[in-house]
Amino acid sequence: MKRIALITSALLLGATLSACGDSASAADDDAAGQVTLTFGFQTADYPALLEASGLFKDLPYKLETPVIAGPAAQISALYSKATDVGLVGENTAAFEAANAADDWSKSKPKVYTIAGVTAKDAPYPAPSLFVRKSANINSLAELRGKSIAYNFGGNIYAGYVKVLANAGLTVKDIKPVQLPDNQAAAASFVAGQVDAVVTGYANVKRVVDSGEAVRLATNADLGVIGGAGFISRPDVLEDEARLAAVKDFFSRFSKFYSEWYPNNEAAVEKVYQTVLKQTPELSKINWENGAKSRLYKIGDPAFQKTQQEIVDAAFKAGGVKNERDISSVFNPVIDASAVPQ
Amino acid sequence: MTTSELAPPPVKEAGRALESLAVRGRQGRLRSAWRGRFLRIVVPAVLIVLWQLSSVLGWADEFTLPPPSRIIAAYQELWANGDIQAALPISLKRAGTGLAIGVSLGLVLGLFAGLWKIGEEIFDAPLQMLRTIPFIAVVPLFITWFGIGETPKLVLIAAATVFPMYLNTYHGVRGVDKKLIESGQTFGLRGWRLAARVILPTALPAALTGLRYAAGVSLLALVLAEQINAREGIGYLVNNANQNQRPDIVIAGILIYALLGIVVDVLMRLAEHFALPWRPRVAIG
Secondary structure (H helix, E strand, O other): OHHHHHHHHHHHHHHHHHHHOOOOOOOOOOOOOOOEEEEEEOOOHHHHHHHHHOOOOOOOOEEEOOEEOOHHHHHHHHHOOOOOEEEEOOOHHHHHHHHOOOOOOOOOOOOEEEEEEEEOOOOOOOOEEEEEHHHOOOOHHHHOOOEEEEEOOHHHHHHHHHHHHHHOOOHHHOEEEEEOOHHHHHHHHHOOOOOEEEEOHHHHHHHHHOOOEEEEEOHHHHOOOOOEEEEEOHHHHHOHHHHHHHHHHHHHHHHHHHHHHHHOHHHHHHHHHHHOOOOHHHHHHHHHHHOOEEEEOOOOHHHHHHHHHHHHHHHHOOOOOOOOOOHHHEOOOOHHHHOOO | OOHHHHOOOHHHHHHHHHHHHHHHHHHHHHHHHHHHHHHHHHHHHHHHHHHHHHHHOOOOOOOOOOOHHHHHHHHHHHHHOOHHHHHHHHHHHHHHHHHHHHHHHHHHHHHHHHHOHHHHHHHHHHHHHHOOOOHHHHHHHHHHHHOOOHHHHHHHHHHHHHHHHHHHHHHHHHOOOHHHHHHHHHOOOOHHHHHHHHHHHHHHHHHHHHHHHHHHHHHHHHHHHOOEOOOOOHHHHHHHHHHOOOHHHHHHHHHHHHHHHHHHHHHHHHHHHHHOOOOOOOOOO
């Protein structure tokens, strides 16, 4: 009996371990030698929009666009080589560097930010700080003692730590309310559970439009670029064929934002409504913001300075473990070929 | 007047009394059955009316609590776009496959740990530790280990369903009355024959309870599993609606889960009914 039990235990463990090795690698290319570029997006509208634009047809490589929600899952997918490039916040790689066990400014970064897209002069800038009128907050300094909702990671957290830094406050001076995601943070604000929130206008539109809440600071006021960042691994960028595919993708992506998106409101809103189930009102807000989106140069020293300030503020707020120079995570490998001058 | 003229024969009277009791019993059971049916329909109906009224009378705004009319409109939208038709088969397939893997593993491990001391020594402590892991926290790890295809989704569902099956089977086997085992041994049953004839049939009710619970858990795990590179599925619909401020679709998705939960439970009850025909059905009142 004992022998049977031991053999079965060994088989079960073997089966479990073999299942672990089942994950497909994004680095696997097809038999003909054609490169497969696996680009992880966080929402299903992106693949649908890329297809609708027609700009990504007849690619000299195979493009796969899995949808992986959340920055943590995107980073996991990238590290495990399930993806080659992932969409996150513009500061995600910088936060990774500040949380890493070793100092990436002295060793090779394990992940790079290679591109960023933001909606400068957007009609609904995000992230922004919204406050309830009943809380009687008229300046950042008056946040002292008030409750502020936010979610960890990404632009919202960057906005939150910059609110504290710009107000000259620490987390001990306020009542921080960390929630699992942006929607939960906004919902707590709309329900009147907190005095302030760092989020986008669309999430708190109802209370802002009704006059119950106002916007106190925008991303520009806070020194946060906003928008999205794109991360990749060193081995992807060191592989010539794959790097060529990345550069080609971003050249088309740049054209997608500067030419196709602003001129195809109906097509974009249709995707938002059918794929994401957004209401016509919300899809219009998102199109109006997205129409202003453009790729920017991440090699720009001014941009990197704002990123350093955000990471420093996050360190003071206890959001990252180390105070580090994070400039090495910005790899401007596509700046010249894809970003408009 | 003789005694026989004053009182009816005692046997006849007892018969009538018994008959009357039986009629009253039947009427009572009938009343109870109709009351049950009535309450099962009326209570949800009253709740739905109150729900709609809360919106009509302005007790709750439509965004905080979308009324049933909005939920019906959301179903119409999802149906017209083909979302429900596409999501249901995919989700059921994922839940069913993950459940089958998890339940098989849980059953084998539960029997092992229950029947053999060495099985308990090998598997019980690790499984007790693993079952307390919050699955939402391991989604990124599962992506690292199993990639972004169907594997991590199925592993997540299987991992969530293995524990209820294991625990119930293990306790079912361990809880077998010692006198039954001794009786079996008296009749010469040993080893596999004792397990197959006495222990396993006696542990079956507990194992089926585990299966019933695991079936429900498989549906819950779908929401998490369908966060990983999913573009179809009920979990995906709910997650997507949550991110895009569509509480009506979120509630519509939750109601689909509730409905699936009821269907699964009915199927499990039927399975129990056929697998355990000897089990008494006890209820007070």
